[in-house]
Amino acid sequence: MSPFRDLSQSTPKEALFDLAPLPMDQEGLARDFKRYYAHTLGRDRDCKSAYYPYKALAIALRDRLMERWKRTRLAHDEANCKRTYYLSLEFLMGRSLSNALLNLGVDDAAQKALYDLGLVYEELEDAEMDAGLGNGGLGRLAACFLDSCATLQLPVKGYGLRYEYGMFRQLIENGRQLEEPDHWLRDGNPWELERPEYTQRIPFGGHTEQYKDEAGNLHRRWVDTHDVLAVPYDIPIPGFKNDTINTLRLWSAAATDEFDLGEFNAGSYPESVAAKNNAEHITMVLYPNDASENGKELRLRQQFFLACASIKDVLREWIRLHGRDFTEFADNNCFQLNDTHPAVSVPELMRQLMDEQHLDWDTAWSITTRTMAYTNHTLLPEALERWPVRLFQQLLPRVLEIIYEINARFLSKVAARWPGDMERQRRMSLIEEGGDPQVRMAFLAIVGSFSVNGVAALHSQLLKEGLFRDWFELWPEKFNNKTNGVTPRRWLAMCNPGLRALLDETIGEHWVHDLKRLEQLAPQADDAAFRKRWDGIKRQNKERLAALVAATCRVEFPVDFMFDVQVKRIHEYKRQLLNVLHVIHLYNRIKHGDKDIGAPRCVLIGGKAAPGYEIAKLIIKLINNVAGVVNSDPEVSDWLRVAFIPDYRVSVMEVLAPGTDLSEQISTAGKEASGTGNMKFMMNGAVTIGTLDGANIEIREQVGDDNFFLFGHTAEEVQRIRGHYDPNGIIANDPALEEVMQLLESGHFSQFEQGIFSPLVQGIRSPHDPWLTAADFDSYRRAQLLAAETYQDRERWLRMSILNTAHSGFFSSDRTIAEYNNDIWRLEPVPPTPWGSA
Numbered sequence: 001m002s003p004f005r006d007l008s009q010s011t012p013k014e015a016l017f018d019l020a021p022l023p024m025d026q027e028g029l030a031r032d033f034k035r036y037y038a039h040t041l042g043r044d045r046d047c048k049s050a051y052y053p054y055k056a057l058a059i060a061l062r063d064r065l066m067e068r069w070k071r072t073r074l075a076h077d078e079a080n081c082k083r084t085y086y087l088s089l090e091f092l093m094g095r096s097l098s099n100a101l102l103n104l105g106v107d108d109a110a111q112k113a114l115y116d117l118g119l120v121y122e123e124l125e126d127a128e129m130d131a132g133l134g135n136g137g138l139g140r141l142a143a144c145f146l147d148s149c150a151t152l153q154l155p156v157k158g159y160g161l162r163y164e165y166g167m168f169r170q171l172i173e174n175g176r177q178l179e180e181p182d183h184w185l186r187d188g189n190p191w192e193l194e195r196p197e198y199t200q201r202i203p204f205g206g207h208t209e210q211y212k213d214e215a216g217n218l219h220r221r222w223v224d225t226h227d228v229l230a231v232p233y234d235i236p237i238p239g240f241k242n243d244t245i246n247t248l249r250l251w252s253a254a255a256t257d258e259f260d261l262g263e264f265n266a267g268s269y270p271e272s273v274a275a276k277n278n279a280e281h282i283t284m285v286l287y288p289n290d291a292s293e294n295g296k297e298l299r300l301r302q303q304f305f306l307a308c309a310s311i312k313d314v315l316r317e318w319i320r321l322h323g324r325d326f327t328e329f330a331d332n333n334c335f336q337l338n339d340t341h342p343a344v345s346v347p348e349l350m351r352q353l354m355d356e357q358h359l360d361w362d363t364a365w366s367i368t369t370r371t372m373a374y375t376n377h378t379l380l381p382e383a384l385e386r387w388p389v390r391l392f393q394q395l396l397p398r399v400l401e402i403i404y405e406i407n408a409r410f411l412s413k414v415a416a417r418w419p420g421d422m423e424r425q426r427r428m429s430l431i432e433e434g435g436d437p438q439v440r441m442a443f444l445a446i447v448g449s450f451s452v453n454g455v456a457a458l459h460s461q462l463l464k465e466g467l468f469r470d471w472f473e474l475w476p477e478k479f480n481n482k483t484n485g486v487t488p489r490r491w492l493a494m495c496n497p498g499l500r501a502l503l504d505e506t507i508g509e510h511w512v513h514d515l516k517r518l519e520q521l522a523p524q525a526d527d528a529a530f531r532k533r534w535d536g537i538k539r540q541n542k543e544r545l546a547a548l549v550a551a552t553c554r555v556e557f558p559v560d561f562m563f564d565v566q567v568k569r570i571h572e573y574k575r576q577l578l579n580v581l582h583v584i585h586l587y588n589r590i591k592h593g594d595k596d597i598g599a600p601r602c603v604l605i606g607g608k609a610a611p612g613y614e615i616a617k618l619i620i621k622l623i624n625n626v627a628g629v630v631n632s633d634p635e636v637s638d639w640l641r642v643a644f645i646p647d648y649r650v651s652v653m654e655v656l657a658p659g660t661d662l663s664e665q666i667s668t669a670g671k672e673a674s675g676t677g678n679m680k681f682m683m684n685g686a687v688t689i690g691t692l693d694g695a696n697i698e699i700r701e702q703v704g705d706d707n708f709f710l711f712g713h714t715a716e717e718v719q720r721i722r723g724h725y726d727p728n729g730i731i732a733n734d735p736a737l738e739e740v741m742q743l744l745e746s747g748h749f750s751q752f753e754q755g756i757f758s759p760l761v762q763g764i765r766s767p768h769d770p771w772l773t774a775a776d777f778d779s780y781r782r783a784q785l786l787a788a789e790t791y792q793d794r795e796r797w798l799r800m801s802i803l804n805t806a807h808s809g810f811f812s813s814d815r816t817i818a819e820y821n822n823d824i825w826r827l828e829p830v831p832p833t834p835w836g837s838a
């Protein structure tokens with residue numbers, strides 16, 4: 001029922017939205033803040049919790065986001081512009097408060113207001129939970145991209161899932177990882193807006209059947225499905241000081257109203273409520289696997305739930321604005337698939353266009369292949385998604401039929417192009433044949449997309465030469481590279497206020513949205529007075545880092561030591577183990593009275609292991625045991641400290657990146673697609689020690705080889721070594737490594753749990769070790785020594801630090817998004833509708 005007294009008169013509605021713009025100054029913010037604190041939240045002088053002032057400020061900011069948000073939406077509708085949808089199973093957003101303050105341009109005003117009210121801003125900031133709806137780099141990339149799209153005023157909407165539980169909380173007990181559920185929504189989420197009016201029905205199960213329409217044409221349809229509702233929650237994504245607010249729409253699963261009333265009537269009330277719960281399980285929890293797949297049915301349900309709901313939403317909007325005429329749809333819409341996780345969107349868009357909008361196959365396929373674009377994120381075979389055909393048959397029978405039809409049509413093209421090449425048809429088939437046939441999701445994504453991109457130059461090259469070689473031969477024009485980037489708002493302006501102030505003063509404020517301007521800093525590297533100020537800021541940031549380490553690890557980090565940091569998901573290919581071997585080497589040299597190791601250093605390692613990844617969990621245990629031995633030895637602690645920081649997440653990285661001297665990017669060459677942690681560290685003036693892998697290669701190109709500590713075999717060399725790799729020979733010929741292995745094997749770091757690290761030792765010594773840890777040890781050790789010696793030359797190091805920041809402009813996600821837009825999306829920027837007309 002409409003709540004309006006008179007629908008024929010527009011005046012009441014006009015009056016309803018006739019609101020003056022909210023004040024953006026200190027007084028106005030303070031007034032709203034006090035009202036929300038006292039009246040909305042009902043707090044009085046007894047309230048001691050930082051949560052309520054955080055929430056009061058969040059609501060005050062949300063009001064200001066809201067009034068700009070609808071102006072952006074209206075502008076997009078009125079411009080009738082082309083739009084892009086960024087489909088991702090992960091958005092690792094972190095906290096929103098500081099980001100909203102910065103992007104709305106009210107950070108100074110709000111902080112002064114709070115100060116005058118006797119509040120400590122940092123405490124409010126810390127009261128916010130991270131939105132941890134992602135595993136690592138892939139999810140954080142999606143978050144940085146949304147920030148850049150809003151800043152560039154591009155009409156891009158993110159689509160994801162509103163997991164009730166995000167990435168697990170990591171506790172360390174007796175050196176081992178424990179996982180705890182992350183109930184991040186427990187206290188409510190002031191940054192989301194539920195939109196029940198846009199709820200969608202998502203079918204599962206059932207079967208397909210043929211039917212005849214009135215004209216006598218045969219069609220197929222999906223019937224007897226068990227439907228689940230998808231309820232959207234919108235998150236505002238503010239651009240940087242430009243009044244644009246884009247949208248991240250997250251779907252939450254809910255049971256349909258009629259859910260098993262039948263069972264209810266039959267007296268099975270508990271069963272019917274259990275079934276309702278089952279429906280709601282779809283968005284209960286994020287799968288905590290980074291760069292690996294575990295093939296669980298619920299995960300496929302999540303993927304289809306996202307694809308189906310998002311595509312229905314997009315088609316609903318299209319029909320609202322254009323009716324059921326789809327001739328222009330492909331020219332006005334683009335779906336960017338973040339990895340293969342949403343690749344079921346290809347057959348699902350086909351299904352909706354054919355079964356629900358009644359287009360024929362060729363029209364639907366033309367639309368699909370002109371709107372889908374796919375980003376690949378990994379070369380690791382264990383990460384390539386394949387779903388059993390029988391699972392598809394059970395869960396998504398109509399979607400499977402369409403996949404078979406896509407495959408049949410595609411393979412006939414392959415047969416026409418390479419007659420008789422059955423081996424190629426077998427290799428390229430969307431269905432991997434065998435006892436348990438599988439759908440190859442990456443191939444499905446390539447067939448259905450007009451663009452396929454890797455995320456760093458090397459990675460895109462390796463895709464064409466290796467994994468997707470056949471596909472590159474068939475469709476070279478589809479393949480392109482988009483080197484990743486990170487948003488300079490969060491990863492410099494917001495997390496490093498000291499450096500931000502110095503940059504503003506030195507080169508003006510425009511670097512925040514035009515990061516190439518950081519180049520203007522380069523000449524300052526030769527200015528001793530500037531270096532001194534740089535040093536002072538780095539010191540403050542190191543103090544902040546040290547305070548976090550002291551509080552969470554109970555380890556003291558002296559700020560004059562070199563801060564050497566490796567934080568990322570724990571994975572064998574990222575080689576945290578190589579880092580630990582080097583730490584053991586340093587320990588061993590110090591114990592032998594050999595103090596020629598360059599600057600004293602603090603080694604910090606952090607990251608989560610997938611709960612089922614036993615080797616990764618053992619690496620965490622080793623790091624903690626080595627830290628225990630090192631830190632409790634007074635002979636060693638003047639030279640070396642080691643800590644494992646628990647529960648690594650976005651808000652922790654915001655403290656670590658500014659306080660780091662040396663950034664560890666030491667993956668086996670050819671394994672890390674890009675990396676983005678490397679870029680955050682570089683932007684904040686850390687120097688990288690790294691292999692020629694992923695974006696490290698481009699970082700080194702930008703900063704120059706004098707300002708980067710390179711080591712290790714190249715991707716090509718790694719390929720050549722395989723087959724005749726002899727780690728035991730390498731160990732026997734390298735006294736430093738041999739001593740490290742002896743310490744490890746003697747049980748020196750597992751005094752009370754003898755032998756627990758033998759799986760790690762065996763891995764290093766195996767000729768089949770895919771990560772070639774022993775092969776890169778000597779080169780790594782030398783590069784580490786050079787870094788620690790260089791660090792002792794304070795002026796030299798400061799120069800390197802300044803030049804790293806100065807040459808980091810390329811790694812702004814604004815540059816990455818401008819490239820996606822120029823080469824793939826082709827969107828026009830749309831500024832929001834002016835005040836007063838929305």
Ligand SMILES: *Cc1c(COP(=O)(O)O)cnc(C)c1O
Binds near residue numbers: 136138568569648677
């Ligand atoms: C940037 C970031 C990552 C990605 O780090 P890599 O070193 O590129 O793997 C992962 N997790 C968090 C919390 C991040 O901020």
